[in-house]
Amino acid sequence: xxxxxxxxxxxxxxxxxxxxxxxxxxxxxxxxxxxxxxxxxxxxxxxxxxxxxxxxxxxxxxxxxxxxxxxxxxxxxxxxxxxxxxxxxxxxxxxxxxxxxxxxxxxxxxxxxxxxxxxxxxxxxxxxxxxxxxxxxxxxxxxxxxxxxxxxxxxxxxxxxxxxxxxxxxxxxxxxxxxxxxxxxxxxxxxxxxxxxxxxxxxxxxxxxxxxxxx
Numbered sequence: 667x668x669x670x671x672x673x674x675x676x677x678x679x680x681x682x683x684x685x686x687x688x689x690x691x692x693x694x695x696x697x698x699x700x701x702x703x704x705x706x707x708x709x710x711x712x713x714x715x716x717x718x719x720x721x722x723x724x725x726x727x728x729x730x731x732x733x734x735x736x737x738x739x740x741x742x743x744x745x746x747x748x749x750x751x752x753x754x755x756x757x758x759x760x761x762x763x764x765x766x767x768x769x770x771x772x773x774x775x776x777x778x779x780x781x782x783x784x785x786x787x788x789x790x791x792x793x794x795x796x797x798x799x800x801x802x803x804x805x806x807x808x809x810x811x812x813x814x815x816x817x818x819x820x821x822x823x824x825x826x827x828x829x830x831x832x833x834x835x836x837x838x839x840x841x842x843x844x845x846x847x848x849x850x851x852x853x854x855x856x857x858x859x860x861x862x863x864x865x866x867x868x869x870x871x872x873x874x875x876x877x878x879x880x881x
Contacts, residue, residue: 699846707736710836712743712824716751720833721777723852742820750785759813837862
């Protein structure tokens with residue numbers, strides 16, 4: 667038990683540590699830090715499924731998504747010393763291919779089950795989820811490596827943005843002056859959302875839009 671607690675402490679530290687390969691944000695293409703089309707705000711998170719801090723933040727992110735009616739955009743960001751994280755993210759991408767909702771539910775399931783998952787039993791946990799959702803997980807769920815490439819591309823995107831810890835959470839908006847704000851403390855998530863929302867420009871109305879023709 668003592669060794670397990672030590673390992674958990676070390677993995678929390680790894681989630682928060684400065685990664686030496688992170689690049690400065692100002693040099694990056696920040697197009698990923700924009701709301702989806704048709705949205706004025708969104709939450710963007712870079713997360714690692716094996717990161718305890720990410721698991722702790724997930725319920726708050728989901729609550730914020732519900733309370734404020736804004737989308738939650740997840741990005742994979744693999745911490746190199748985590749033993750089963752990348753494979754779990756690849757599995758999540760597989761379930762995404764079945765349906766985005768199923769992929770979302772799998773991520774939440776993994777976060778809730780973190781403390782019981784090891785590299786040696788990850789497949790067992792994934793199969794348990796798949797069977798409960800009547801969606802068998804193939805023996806080879808990424809035969810060409812396309813899903814792995816997507817996970818690695820997301821991690822590379824995070825590096826280019828200067829992400830240095832997980833979770834890294836941004837509140838993004840259509841505010842031209844400050845289109846993205848990093849949440850410095852998870853406990854201040856709602857406070858940050860409120861601050862960004864208070865500075866949104868007025869919603870535009872298309873006065874040139876024509877109504878239905880009358881006969």
